[in-house]
Amino acid sequence: MADPMRIRAQASGGNAVIRVLMSHEMETGQRRDSAGQLVPAWHIQEVTATHNGKTVMTAQWGPAVAKNPYLQFTVKGAKAGDKVAVSWKDNRGDSRTDEATVS
């Protein structure tokens, strides 16, 4: 199981800015190891964000997203106390979901 995400959800002016730091290797599949073998791609493919249980955003990512990915988006109409959850799934089938409360 991967390490937890760090999610910061800050309400401002009726919206909430969500900043997420995920912990993932994001291997591109372009790199070779010391023996000259290609390191297989290993990256987050799907990201889903929910606001109080309702899906507000889904995303598909390729291997070009940087290691330990950062994601920022703005949820409309979110106020303090609302729950924002983010989950990801990588190309090996591993997944992780974390939740934060808007402050």
Place this chain on the structure above:
Amino acid sequence: MKNRREMLKQSAVVASLLASTGLFPQFAHAAFNKAAFDAKSIQDAVKAVAAGALAESKDVTVIGPDIAENGAVVPLGASTALAGVKQLLILVEKNPSVLVASFNITEGIDTNVATRAKMGQSSDVYAVAIMNDGRALYAKKEVKVTLGGCGG
């Protein structure tokens, strides 16, 4: 008889339609659009996402630095004030695969997303907004990379 590529394309279309109408069930994930992420050119990638012709637009903004010292971590974003956006794409023209990320926009969020990408070399970065009517509007910006982030 449909070949695999057409099947993939159709399932992506269905998935994005579902997502855009908000009917998408929380637990069913969209099929990963491999064709788009394997695309080697901006046109191919946008085509694989099943959008129409590309057109430059002043209403779309690409967010990124002028010079990125480290190509392994380049903060990039896409935003637009237009209504009726279905998807936002971030693409780097000179990466081995141009598509970095695609975001399905719903009514619940602003059409403004940011992430960090890897860039192999200095390149034009594209932000593409796919509208509900199928138009693909883009903006581009050149980002100079001092140290590449692909390969090792």
